[in-house]
Amino acid sequence: MAKRPIEPLFWTLFSGxxxxxAFFVPILLFLFALALPLGWITAPSYESLxxxxxxPLSRLFLFVxxxxxxxxxxxxxxxxxxxxxxxKHLNEFINVICYGGVIVGTVVSAYLLWNF
Amino acid sequence: MSVPIARSTPPxxxxxxxxxxxxxxxxxxxxxxxxxxxxxxxxxxxxxAYSCVILLxxxxxxxxxxxxxxxxxxxxxxxxxxxxxxxxxxxxLFHTVTWFSxxxxxxxxxxxxxxxxxxxISASNYVAWLVVSGLLAxxxxx
Amino acid sequence: xxxxxDLDVARYSPExxxxxxxxxxxxxxxxxxxxxxxxxxIKDRVDGSVTFRWSCRMGVCxxxxxxxxxxxxxxxxxxxxxxxxxxxxxxxxxxxxxxRDLVVEMSDFMTKFRRVKPWLVRKxxxxxxxxxxxQTPEQLDNYKQFSMCINCTLCxxxxxxxxxxxxxxxxxxxxxxxxxNLDSRDEGADERMDxxxxxxxxxxxxxxxxxxxxxxxxxxxxxxxQQYKLTAAMHWFKTLLIPKTSK
Numbered sequence: 221m222a223k224r225p226i227e228p229l230f231w232t233l234f235s236g237x238x239x240x241x242a243f244f245v246p247i248l249l250f251l252f253a254l255a256l257p258l259g260w261i262t263a264p265s266y267e268s269l270x271x272x273x274x275x276p277l278s279r280l281f282l283f284v285x286x287x288x289x290x291x292x293x294x295x296x297x298x299x300x301x302x303x304x305x306x307x308k309h310l311n312e313f314i315n316v317i318c319y320g321g322v323i324v325g326t327v328v329s330a331y332l333l334w335n336f
Numbered sequence: 337m338s339v340p341i342a343r344s345t346p347p348x349x350x351x352x353x354x355x356x357x358x359x360x361x362x363x364x365x366x367x368x369x370x371x372x373x374x375x376x377x378x379x380x381x382x383x384x385a386y387s388c389v390i391l392l393x394x395x396x397x398x399x400x401x402x403x404x405x406x407x408x409x410x411x412x413x414x415x416x417x418x419x420x421x422x423x424x425x426x427x428x429l430f431h432t433v434t435w436f437s438x439x440x441x442x443x444x445x446x447x448x449x450x451x452x453x454x455x456x457i458s459a460s461n462y463v464a465w466l467v468v469s470g471l472l473a474x475x476x477x478x
Numbered sequence: 479x480x481x482x483x484d485l486d487v488a489r490y491s492p493e494x495x496x497x498x499x500x501x502x503x504x505x506x507x508x509x510x511x512x513x514x515x516x517x518x519x520i521k522d523r524v525d526g527s528v529t530f531r532w533s534c535r536m537g538v539c540x541x542x543x544x545x546x547x548x549x550x551x552x553x554x555x556x557x558x559x560x561x562x563x564x565x566x567x568x569x570x571x572x573x574x575x576x577x578r579d580l581v582v583e584m585s586d587f588m589t590k591f592r593r594v595k596p597w598l599v600r601k602x603x604x605x606x607x608x609x610x611x612x613q614t615p616e617q618l619d620n621y622k623q624f625s626m627c628i629n630c631t632l633c634x635x636x637x638x639x640x641x642x643x644x645x646x647x648x649x650x651x652x653x654x655x656x657x658x659n660l661d662s663r664d665e666g667a668d669e670r671m672d673x674x675x676x677x678x679x680x681x682x683x684x685x686x687x688x689x690x691x692x693x694x695x696x697x698x699x700x701x702x703x704q705q706y707k708l709t710a711a712m713h714w715f716k717t718l719l720i721p722k723t724s725k
Contacts, residue, residue, distance in 0.1 A: 241387070241431060241432075242431060242465070243432075243464070245384060245431075246428050246429055247473055248387065249421065251472075252391070257412035257418075261477060262477075264477055266398075266402040272475070272476065286391050286392055292384055293382065293388070296381040297385075304365055306362055328392060329395070332392065332396055333395065335399070336399050
């Protein structure tokens with residue numbers, strides 16, 4: 221019986237991450253890292269923002285937006301390193317960096333959002 | 337039974353002439369504009385990763401209190417981070433654009449027996465993207 | 479239009495040379511000539527030792543694939559006048575070992591192509607007494623595009639992953655697997671899935687999309703590979719959640 225490949229799972233997560241990041245990341249990055257810090261838009265008060273994020277639905281949404289796109293990065297970057305720099309022989313090292321980074325990011329976001 | 341089969345060629349004999357195998361250059365992605373565009377598209381994942389990190393910092397700052405949030409805002413307004421953010425934003429936007437055109441080609445959507453043209457799928461993606469972005473912006477800023 | 483055009487043809491003789499070099503020939507620039515005509519002119523009138531493959535000269539056999547100015551093309555379908563004033567660089571197909579001059583060794587493609595079982599697989603053949611397999615135009619439409627492949631391997635020369643990854647099965651092979659998977663008469667999708675979804679057969683593909691651009695028959699191998707990935711992923715989840723679904 222052939223071994224069950226893990227790649228289909230990785231590819232599915234990569235695709236999901238791609239969709240999430242395509243739809244949600246541009247506006248979030250623009251607002252929170254550019255428009256608000258630079259004062260282009262009047263910022264919402266700390267309390268209203270805090271309240272909005274603390275809602276269970278928001279926490280779930282943010283967890284998805286923080287973890288799936290990270291997986292998208294990991295999978296894509298891994299193949300970019302394989303093909304772009306031809307360092308596939310370092311694949312154990314690359315896998316640890318990429319997928320390890322995702323696990324760290326996911327755990328951190330789960331922790332932060334759970335204890336918000 | 338299932339053994340990975342790498343590149344195969346007929347067996348070599350002492351009298352078999354030597355084939356020429358050109359090694360693919362490490363800079364293969366610079367030799368052609370289409371290859372370069374492809375690698376740029378793949379590097380958009382770095383912009384996505386940067387955005388995730390910023391979001392996590394934001395959530396952490398919000399949970400720590402108004403002062404932490406203020407400090408983060410000031411940090412984000414510094415020239416270095418603004419430059420990084422602008423670059424990441426361009427990368428992320430490039431990701432969105434290329435992702436919509438890729439997913440149109442990768443999916444076969446059939447309606448009434450005929451295949452929906454890719455342009456329509458991309459267009460509906462863009463509309464959905466604008467609606468979602470508008471909704472999020474309204475939710476966060478009201 | 480100028481009288482002549484220069485062709486820089488890659489020459490390599492394994493007995494003599496360490497690596498290929500370009501040799502310049504001047505050929506007449508005729509309005510209706512394709513690159514293959516120019517090569518045949520060289521072979522007939524100028525230098526009979528130039529070696530290259532060709533057959534139908536009308537874009538259906540897939541023999542005459544070569545790199546023309548760095549792009550994989552069928553030389554019987556590439557007009558000389560589009561490259562005026564030249565010079566035109568003609569080299570053997572990229573990412574394949576070069577046997578001599580413009581001739582490449584295709585065994586790797588052949589092996590990988592055979593591996594995907596590019597034929598109708600039936601659990602039980604229908605006896606002749608029961609008549610033909612019937613197929614509606616809609617069912618034909620599902621796979622027709624992928625059946626147009628002429629095995630010219632221009633897509634392999636366009637695909638950087640094929641050049642970099644020895645395990646990657648390649649665009650034409652996967653498109654052919656999809657052609658049979660989507661054929662209503664075929665029952666071999668599971669067998670092909672086992673072969674292809676293992677060992678990075680298809681997962682090396684990063685949807686560069688160059689294969690579709692290079693294809694002279696609009697097969698769209700890139701699209702077929704992504705569709706196949708989706709099928710393989712859904713199959714993976716189905717067999718995970720409902721173990722009895724496999725086979």
